[in-house]
Amino acid sequence: MNAIDPPVTAQAQALAARYGTELTSRQLPWNDVIASLLNHRSVRGYVSDPVPPGTLEILVAAAQSAATSSNLQTWSVMEVTDPEKRKMLAEVASGQQHIIECPLFLVFVADLSRNARLGEAEGTTLEVLPYLDAFLVSSIDAAMAAQNAVIAAESLGLSTVYIGALRNNVTRVAELLELPSGAGAVFGLCVGYPKPESAGEVKPRLPQEVVLHRDRYSTAAEAAGRAAYDKRLEAFSRRNEMAAYTWTQRVIGRMAKLNALTGRDRMKAAFRALGFPLR
Numbered sequence: 417m418n419a420i421d422p423p424v425t426a427q428a429q430a431l432a433a434r435y436g437t438e439l440t441s442r443q444l445p446w447n448d449v450i451a452s453l454l455n456h457r458s459v460r461g462y463v464s465d466p467v468p469p470g471t472l473e474i475l476v477a478a479a480q481s482a483a484t485s486s487n488l489q490t491w492s493v494m495e496v497t498d499p500e501k502r503k504m505l506a507e508v509a510s511g512q513q514h515i516i517e518c519p520l521f522l523v524f525v526a527d528l529s530r531n532a533r534l535g536e537a538e539g540t541t542l543e544v545l546p547y548l549d550a551f552l553v554s555s556i557d558a559a560m561a562a563q564n565a566v567i568a569a570e571s572l573g574l575s576t577v578y579i580g581a582l583r584n585n586v587t588r589v590a591e592l593l594e595l596p597s598g599a600g601a602v603f604g605l606c607v608g609y610p611k612p613e614s615a616g617e618v619k620p621r622l623p624q625e626v627v628l629h630r631d632r633y634s635t636a637a638e639a640a641g642r643a644a645y646d647k648r649l650e651a652f653s654r655r656n657e658m659a660a661y662t663w664t665q666r667v668i669g670r671m672a673k674l675n676a677l678t679g680r681d682r683m684k685a686a687f688r689a690l691g692f693p694l695r
């Protein structure tokens with residue numbers, strides 16, 4: 417597809433799905449990669465069909481192709497095939513059944529242990545390892561890698577959903593996956609083909625002017641943008657048979673009370689015990 421001459425209707429449809437109609441009167445750059453990115457949606461119901469042979473290896477190659485802070489490569493990924501382990505991971509994640517049913521389940525790990533082993537083998541203390549920045553670097557590395565895998569999977573016609581709820585109990589996940597000290601799961605990822613009823617539609621996002629700031633941070637567009645988005649997300653929720661939440665209700669529901677963290681309020685202590693001192 418030619419970036420100079422985008423198919424206006426495909427672009428307009430994709431932008432309308434993501435935002436409503438505000439951006440669609442202008443012609444923007446466009447190609448298959450961007451079309452695929454704008455078409456992203458999380459899927460929470462999978463048929464049992466396996467992913468094609470070689471899918472895992474090419475997703476990991478895509479993941480390893482992501483940028484990585486200072487080329488330190490402080491992340492790992494685990495494929496979980498054992499049905500018992502899947503079941504226990506689903507329990508950690510408040511019973512999310514797609515962890516059990518998806519044909520490919522991955523756990524992305526913030527992993528400083530490999531670099532720690534390198535230090536030990538070389539007889540060198542890696543003084544930065546205990547610091548919060550090293551934990552952030554490894555978590556960011558894992559997220560960038562995973563998102564590359566998601567983009568690759570979607571480009572192959574597969575669907576995905578991240579499973580942040582593994583962090584409900586990072587201690588249990590580390591036990592199940594036999595992680596060494598200095599390695600901790602930051603999220604899982606289901607990959608597979610959607611059940612027809614689970615394919616879903618693109619979930620709208622906040623208007624661009626709410627998240628895009630130029631030279632100085634501005635909240636000028638926020639109130640009107642949030643009100644407009646509340647309406648759009650409520651309609652989306654109703655169409656997709658969820659409780660008809662506005663974004664405002666969703667944020668308050670997820671952030672107003674600590675019990676919404678489902679155990680993650682104890683995560684700092686848990687990660688410390690897993691070998692991330694977070695100094």
Ligand SMILES: Cc1cc2nc3c(=O)[nH]c(=O)nc-3n(C[C@H](O)[C@H](O)[C@H](O)COP(=O)(O)O)c2cc1C
Pocket residue numbers: 456457458459460509512577578579580581582603618619
């Ligand atoms: C780090 C991360 C963790 C997530 N964890 C979960 C999860 O545990 N369960 C779930 O159903 N969705 C999870 N999601 C998916 C989000 O709910 C979803 O991306 C968001 O609602 C936007 O919807 P969309 O991906 O369909 O556009 C997670 C997403 C991210 C980025």
